[in-house]
Amino acid sequence: MSTAEARGVFHRARGRTLDAFPSEKEREWKGPFYFIQGADPQFGLMKAWSTGECDSGGDEWGQETRLTEQAVRAVNRLNPKPKFFVLCGDLVHAMPGVKAVFSGHYHRNAGGIYQNLDMVVSSAIGCQLGKDTHGLRVVVVTAEKIVHRYYSLDELSEKGVEDDLMDLLKEK
Incomplete structure (x- = not known):
């Protein structure tokens, strides 16, 4: 998917619907599917825990960024593709200048x-x-x-x- 196509995904939700799942196609059960659920990338937590400064640490996101990119690459390689991806939990732990x-x-x-x-x-x-x-x-x-x-x-x-x-x- 190109960058322009990826940006367009976020403009596909209108009138309380997402056109990625048109009702005429999704209204009836058509068989099994799967989705991916990810949780807690929590950018900044790994450094904070490694230094023991959980209140003031967390100003580096390198490890979490690498792991998140690895997760995206892994999902993008799956065949067949998942129906959707949902990300839950803590997105960030800390960030300089928050x-x-x-x-x-x-x-x-x-x-x-x-x-x-x-x-x-x-x-x-x-x-x-x-x-x-x-x-x-x-x-x-x-x-x-x-x-x-x-x-x-x-x-x-x-x-x-x-x-x-x-x-x-x-x-x-």
């Missing part, structure tokens, strides 16, 4: 700031445990700042991302 950490698992929106680190918890696409609506968080990263906003699925489907966030994406 300004915000985005997570889930709480099934409601929450967060706080500790020592200039913004902890942002996004509510669930699925089951809600609070009053927040089912939704997604849009995060825009520029050289100067990180701006994020939670949208209900209905809001995002009907209105899209607000202009002020989209304006941040325009190069100056």
Whole structure:
């Protein structure tokens, strides 16, 4: 798959559907399939554990990057190809210059700031445990700042991302 084709994969989700799995083809059982589940690449953890500095370490990702690339190569070589790949768990452990950490698992929106680190918890696409609506968080990263906003699925489907966030994406 070319880089242009790979980028196009992320634009295939519209109106709460992913055209990689068209309903007319996927509506009925057609036989066994398999998917790949990966977990916890946790970039930065290996150095942190090896040095014993789990709170301040983790500023190098070399080992995790090599292992993740190996995993991608291994999956890409499989024949037949898996139906899909899902990545779960901790994506990063630590990173130099981190300004915000985005997570889930709480099934409601929450967060706080500790020592200039913004902890942002996004509510669930699925089951809600609070009053927040089912939704997604849009995060825009520029050289100067990180701006994020939670949208209900209905809001995002009907209105899209607000202009002020989209304006941040325009190069100056």
